[in-house]
Amino acid sequence: MDKTTLENLVKECGVTLYDTELVTENDHKIYRIYITSEEPVTLDKCTEVTKIISPILDLEPPVSGEYFLEVSSPGIDRQLKNIDHFKHSIGDLVKIKLSDGSKLKAKILGVEDNTVTLYDKGTKEEKKIPFSEITKAKTYFEW
Secondary structure, eight states: OOHHHHHHHHHHTTOEEEEEEEEEETTEEEEEEEEEOSSOOOHHHHHHHHHHHHHHHHHSOSSSSOOEEEEEOOOSSOBOOSHHHHHTTTTOEEEEEETTSOEEEEEEEEEETTEEEEEETTTTEEEEEEGGGEEEEEEEOOO
8 A cells, every 4th residue: 555545544534644664573563553633642543543444454465474553643752754743743852863973852943844943952052954964853751
């Protein structure tokens, strides 16, 4: 199943496709579908999406061989892999690794074009960083 078809299917359930991943855990392949919504993602919503997607994946498997399907929210600590992830995470705290190897903890203030505006918690300064310089990013929750 292509990404556009998957996006449209989850949209019919009133949620948005956040990301997908294929992982192997304990010798089992797991195809994970992460969904988001303006409302909190509930177990009932994950079940609804699973019931719609599962029969289609039986016809068009995402991977050869046996696998398990998981549908869930990306959670509080979620990876930010594309510019849209940053747009939907404005106001969130994030740990970022840059292409020069440096790391920082910051708050996402905004996103314009392909530039992310952050408040660097270490230097206490606002920074504008091109998305192309971000090699890894993950939100985190501070207690």
